Amino acid sequence: MADLEHKSIARLQLAAQMSEEYYNAPLIVTTSGGKDSDVCIALARAAGIRFEVQHNHTTADAPETVRHVREQFRRLEAEGIKCTINWPAYKGQPVTMWSLIPQKLIPPTRLARYCCEVLKEGGGAGRLITTGVRWAESVKRKKKRGIYESMPRDINKKIILNNDNDDTRQLFENCKLQAKRVCNPVVDWADADVWDYIHAEKIQMNPLYKCGFKRVGCIGCPIAGRKGMQFEFARYPTYERAYIRAFDAMLAERQQRGKLDATWRIGHTGRDIMHWWLADGVLPGQMEIEGGV
Template sequence: MDLEQKAIERVRTASEMSLALYGSPLVVTDSGGKDSAICREIVRRAGIPYEVQHNLTTADAPQTIYYLRENFKRLEQSGIPCQINYPFYKGERATMWKLIPIKKFPPTRIQRYCCQILKEGGGMGRFIITGVRWDESVKRKSNRGIFENFTKDPGKKLILNNDNDERRLLFENCSLKGKRICNPIVDWKDRDVWEYIESERLPVNPLYEMGFFRVGCIGCPMAGKIRWKEFSLFPTYKHAYIRAFDRMLDCIHAGGSKTRWKTAEDVFLWWMEVEQVEGQLKLEDFEEWRSENGKQMELE
């Protein structure tokens, strides 16, 4: 069975489970990236009922927003329900720029509170489709499967990587109706993704044509040195982060905490991992800094 047909069969199985467990169709979570584009096409070809949702991160590039708007308009015209999920934190609308002062620390590879609040809040109580792939990281290879149940307790997480796994019966009949996940292209390689996009002529985010290898929040620490290119193309986002860091320092000082950062620009340079900056924290100083200021920080 080829990759496309295997993905279609996974989606059809997930659709049956979604209708049985929730009485609702599958939800395709659309990030605006290439993997989401393939998932939309796979679900369409599966011939099942489905919806599409996007979790607004508030830090996406303008090209991503325009691309999503065009897709949602086209999908709604063909009768597919589409929805934008706005992030909330402690009952209030959240943005990246509000979270940084609240958390009193920039988002980092270690502290990815932004993902938890801005990207993962949607789809609760539904069966969702994502474009997660093992090829993207070693960590995903070890903790993401074809079918999953979403839970904050690792001991209760169920990951199924075999399409014919007998344990799937347990998963299908589980009485707990939390978020369920299907990753239909989890075993696709990068070359498989691009070959499929080219052969099926799928429209993708224009950021890829601008030389981007990934589509996500502008300034995401997971992007490494590519962030310098992002901020050169989108300087407004750089200024937004610096303003947020300035408000963050105000919150730290107002709470009586200590910090070696003197200005918002200092924070930005540390965050961008620029070395030899006077008074600069190193990434390995993070745990020490957090222990000194732990009572004032919110790192939930």
């Protein structure tokens, strides 16, 4: 555990140095309100670096997550650490999960995760940020995420590094600074490592972990799977009703644009879509809805 901690602190110290040197600004530590983000903040404090903290408010987070982030920000601001909440926008206008769905014409799915791009991945443009991404979370992340990354607009030009500091310095020196740079200091931590560090350092956590939640994210996220979504909607029925209203608006928008089809046609309701969404979960059949934008 000590070895992992020292490596992660060294990554953060290098990232902070590069941020000050090439961006003339402190490192940004991003937080979702989940355990991995909280560990990154604790490591940044242990690293003795200058940093800011930012949170992207998705509008679909659980109330406990919103309160946890606000309480955490109060403590950090009392220490003189700048904290910022970023509110989502789409096509230059403020947006919520519920107003985004009608614009996109399809519910969010594992294969159509437009909500993450709009609601979760804003902020930090032209800056160096950290995330709590870990390889242990999925095979996809193991293949596509590294210790250090460049995040240009053209994703095909993304650069991923998992090696030494010399290459990392070249990443910052040779790439245009308009692109976002990312440091993932706990990318090689296992779940057990995260929990061991939390208990050892007595990190104050989001209370949802004590309520049966294995992940903390948007309520109704398809990544949680059918059972996870049902569990969340049973706890937060107001969110389920909000999705149903958004699906009703989505159907109305599809009708107005002439994009009703064999899957969704006149007579279907937002509740029908909710039933389909939960019944099929993450199956490929979700993508049978055509005409999304």
